[in-house]
Amino acid sequence: MRADGKDDVRFEEVVWARRRDIPLRYALVSEEWDGEQTLWTPCADMDGLFVDRVPRRETLTLVGCRPTGRLLKAADRARREPVELGHLFVPVEFPDDHPDAWDGWWVHYWDLEEAVVVGSRPSALGPGLFDLVLEAEVIGPTTPTGRTGAVGEPESAEIGIHNGTGSRIGECRRIEGLYTERPEPEPEPLRLVGCEPTDRLLARLVHPRADGDRLDLLVLDRTGRPIRTEENLHLQIAGARPSRLGGALIDVDVTVRAGLGHRPAGAARPVWDAWYEGVPRERNAWAGLPTAAREEWLRFTTGTSGEVPVGGTCHLDGRFVTDVPGFRCALGEAVGGPGRHLHQCWGVLLGCPCGGEDVRGPFTLVWHDADTARRALAGVSVDPAGELPYVEHVVRFLEETGITVVLR
Secondary structure (H helix, E strand, C coil): CCCCCEEEEEECCEEEEEECCCCCCEEEEEECCCCCEEEEEEECEEECCCCCCCCCEEEEEEEEEEECHHHHHHHHHCCCCCEEEEEEEEEEECCCCCCCCECCECEEEEEEEEEEEEEEEECCCCCCCEEEEEEEEEEEEECCCCCCCCCCCCCCCEEEEEECCCCEEEEECEEECCCCCCCCCCCEEEEEEEECCCHHHHHHHHCCCCCCEEEEEEEECCCCCEEEEEEEEEEEEEEEEECCCCCCCEEEEEEEEECCCCCCCHHHHHHHHHHHCCCCCCCCCCCCCCHHHHHHHHHHCEEECCCCCCCCEEEEEHHHCCCHHHHHHHHHHHHHCCCEEECCCHHHHHCCCCCCCCCCCCEEEEEECHHHHHHHCCCCCCCCCCCCCHHHHHHHHHHHCCEEEEEC
16 A cells, blocks of 8 residues: 555556546556557446346257267257257368358357257158257357458258267267357446546547447456456446446446456356455355356466375365366365366367366365266266266276376
8 A cells, every 4th residue: 555545456567546536447548559558447346237138048959960979979869858958069061162262161050058958850861861950049259360251051061060179979070050150248337437548548539430449458456456357348338327336437438349258147146256355265155156157266376287206195065066167166175275267178078179287186176965967967977978967977088197096
């Protein structure tokens, strides 16, 4: 604290002073081509940051599908009852001679969230093929960075059906309903509350840009330390007024044109409030949260490769492992302490071929109360073959990284 009663808030080379009776939770910065950052404004709060989005469910048909493993079993069961598949990843690979191809290569990447197989029938396109009817939330397409092209359906393409983020569990000729024209989402309003009227912000209020500005949002804790960054927000300033917090502060209305791809739901607010107080010091501070809030908790944690001494032992408290994010929270605390997650590509558990990142070891992980997870996750499977329950699949993965797992 400075002698004039103000707190210094630091981010890299920038120091901001703020009256102590006004909280400081966010800062907007711009980044120049050379990496230099410029402060736009710190602010105390944001109205409209937390949004409870209603998923838009759609019906798709995988035409001429050749399923394997888990998807093949789902195709059989779906003739009698719906089958939940969770998250599916679908790359649509264009043929080399397609006009949108770039150097003979072009891919659209789609995500199908909370996919459920609701129907299955033999396909007219050939023996051993199925037409599978899915219900899912469709997200995409995204394309490789730096590549541009029309988002149109190719006449022919190689379409893979992947379990989560990697392992292929089938392929199909086309997906009816995937390239359906969807309404563009309306730009979302956001109000920045308690902003300091910096020169950069005042200049933009006087001379607004029709195309907006690209900014990064820094989420700060009570000490002013950045604990999270949301990059490349495309914000357009719509207006300003004296702040409801008083003084010389202002409230600024902005429109979010892009970015904030993960706008937190209302249930996530307690997570943001908890981390505003700093990195948690006690374990299981996340235990009372629902699944979606536990996912949000993980976005604040920092990675650990495992500071356990070679040949040492760490203990996982399994009492609250009732869902997948709960397992990752408990594992991170077991290996690195509160506020940590195991620094791995967890897409490996969904079949990602990257192999994960190295963990320091070998060491032993004692998983206490493992039966809690066995019961809670009995219906969860990410094994592409559809054979192993989630807990057994996780144990196999951890042991492949050099961690000896003891279940108790």
